[in-house]
Amino acid sequence: MGINYIGIGDFAVSNKPDDIIKTMALGSCVGIMLYDPKLKIAAMGHIALPDSKVRGQRGMDKPGRYADTGIPLLAKAMLNKGSKRGRSLIVKIAGGAQINDPNDTFNIGKRNVLAVKKILWKCSLILKAEDTGGNIGRTMQVGVDTGEVTLSSPGRSKWKL
Amino acid sequence: MIVTKSIADRVKEMPMLSVVSTRLLELLGEDNYSIRDVVSIVENDAILTTKILRAANSVAYSPRVPITSVTAAINNMGEKVIMGIAIESCAPKVFKDPLGGYMSEAGQMWDHSLCTAIGARQLSSYTIKESSSNLAFTAGLLHDIGKSVMSVILEGNTEEMLGHIDNGEAVSFLDAEKKIAGMDHTELGYELAQHWKLPEQLAMAIRYHHHPQDVDDKYKDLVYTVHLGDILAMMAGIGTGVDGLAYSIDRTYKDYIEIREDELAIAVADIQEEFFKTKQAILGEETE
Numbered sequence: 448m449g450i451n452y453i454g455i456g457d458f459a460v461s462n463k464p465d466d467i468i469k470t471m472a473l474g475s476c477v478g479i480m481l482y483d484p485k486l487k488i489a490a491m492g493h494i495a496l497p498d499s500k501v502r503g504q505r506g507m508d509k510p511g512r513y514a515d516t517g518i519p520l521l522a523k524a525m526l527n528k529g530s531k532r533g534r535s536l537i538v539k540i541a542g543g544a545q546i547n548d549p550n551d552t553f554n555i556g557k558r559n560v561l562a563v564k565k566i567l568w569k570c571s572l573i574l575k576a577e578d579t580g581g582n583i584g585r586t587m588q589v590g591v592d593t594g595e596v597t598l599s600s601p602g603r604s605k606w607k608l
Numbered sequence: 609m610i611v612t613k614s615i616a617d618r619v620k621e622m623p624m625l626s627v628v629s630t631r632l633l634e635l636l637g638e639d640n641y642s643i644r645d646v647v648s649i650v651e652n653d654a655i656l657t658t659k660i661l662r663a664a665n666s667v668a669y670s671p672r673v674p675i676t677s678v679t680a681a682i683n684n685m686g687e688k689v690i691m692g693i694a695i696e697s698c699a700p701k702v703f704k705d706p707l708g709g710y711m712s713e714a715g716q717m718w719d720h721s722l723c724t725a726i727g728a729r730q731l732s733s734y735t736i737k738e739s740s741s742n743l744a745f746t747a748g749l750l751h752d753i754g755k756s757v758m759s760v761i762l763e764g765n766t767e768e769m770l771g772h773i774d775n776g777e778a779v780s781f782l783d784a785e786k787k788i789a790g791m792d793h794t795e796l797g798y799e800l801a802q803h804w805k806l807p808e809q810l811a812m813a814i815r816y817h818h819h820p821q822d823v824d825d826k827y828k829d830l831v832y833t834v835h836l837g838d839i840l841a842m843m844a845g846i847g848t849g850v851d852g853l854a855y856s857i858d859r860t861y862k863d864y865i866e867i868r869e870d871e872l873a874i875a876v877a878d879i880q881e882e883f884f885k886t887k888q889a890i891l892g893e894e895t896e
Binding site: 454455456471472473474475476495496497498501502505508512544545546547548549550551552553555556582583584600601602603 | 710711712766767769770836839840842843844845846847849850852853854855856857859861862867868869870872873874876877880881884
């Protein structure tokens with residue numbers, strides 16, 4: 448059994464039943480999990496910002512960091528592992544916490560969740576469950592065999608999504 | 609439960625800083641200092657010099673020719689890595705020990721401090737009046753030192769604190785700390801800063817990093833950068849554990865820091881990149 452840890456802007460995909468994909472400490476970032484229940488393929492990404500276009504002339508750093516480039520990448524990774532286009536995937540997201548800013552500028556968590564939902568919709572990926580917002584950090588993991596997503600936060604008991 | 613009485617003793621029990629560390633922090637607490645002065649202090653300390661040279665020769669930098677002097681190390685890695693290594697070794701216990709009361713593991717406090725420092729430094733280029741980026745970095749590294757003492761007091765009370773936050777009795781984690789300890793980690797940090805005789809501006813950044821509007825005007829630019837740097841670190845998931853993002857933003861930052869949404873997004877990406885690179889460098893993994 449292996450645990451694939453993914454960091455900010457990274458993603459992983461697996462069809463090994465014993466594998467777990469895990470991302471630690473989602474603050475205002477959003478973790479996105481795609482699962483093909485027939486072929487038992489799971490993918491997870493950890494995006495930090497809504498839109499890669501802010502980089503402008505500076506060029507791309509990590510496409511997985513942004514919702515608009517990260518989600519298509521994740522969907523492609525599923526296809527590369529054998530999942531078929533048009534197959535209904537289970538989609539779950541978590542994170543997007545924030546410290547509420549009355550001036551709105553620092554409300555990145557909220558903007559991330561909105562952007563993720565918009566891009567999922569564009570990619571015809573239907574969101575099944577989410578645990579987003581609030582002011583807690585979340586760790587998210589998925590077991591490849593079952594597609595079961597578990598969340599945890601320091602000082603709180605684990606819960607299923 | 610109020611345990612204020614023993615807090616003064618706990619602070620006094622914290623080991624004093626070495627002579628080299630005190631001199632170094634005095635220097636780094638100034639608005640402007642020359643890196644030569646830093647070098648001359650660092651070179652008096654064999655352990656510090658070794659750490660810096662190890663980082664300079666690490667995988668993160670992979671120099672073509674081995675780096676053998678502190679000056680060459682600074683040229684290669686930049687000042688902030690040197691400052692990071694120097695401050696970390698001033699008080700390794702504060703930065704490296706796990707914070708049991710915050711349910712965070714060994715190293716998390718250091719990661720959070722480093723990420724805040726990098727964030728504060730980035731934000732210092734958006735202050736309306738000109739402000740010192742080096743000072744923002746140093747203050748960012750030190751802002752949460754109070755947590756090292758607070759952690760011991762909070763241990764075993766975590767559930768109660770989360771209860772206070774969940775039922776709204778505590779608006780922020782600072783209130784929850786006060787309910788348990790009679791004071792919060794910024795007040796405790798200030799006590800520790802006094803104990804260590806840290807320069808006034810650093811002590812003020814430690815004391816007011818959650819409420820910059822309350823600090824004396826002459827420190828406001830600095831303290832707002834640390835406040836927002838801290839928030840960006842927590843948002844990146846590089847926090848200290850159970851407190852998560854349970855704090856408030858001081859909306860008056862707008863009067864001191866001018867940053868647009870798109871500029872902030874770029875700053876966030878840069879901070880994350882720089883954090884991982886600097887962390888790797890400071891850990892100083894040896895090249896093969």
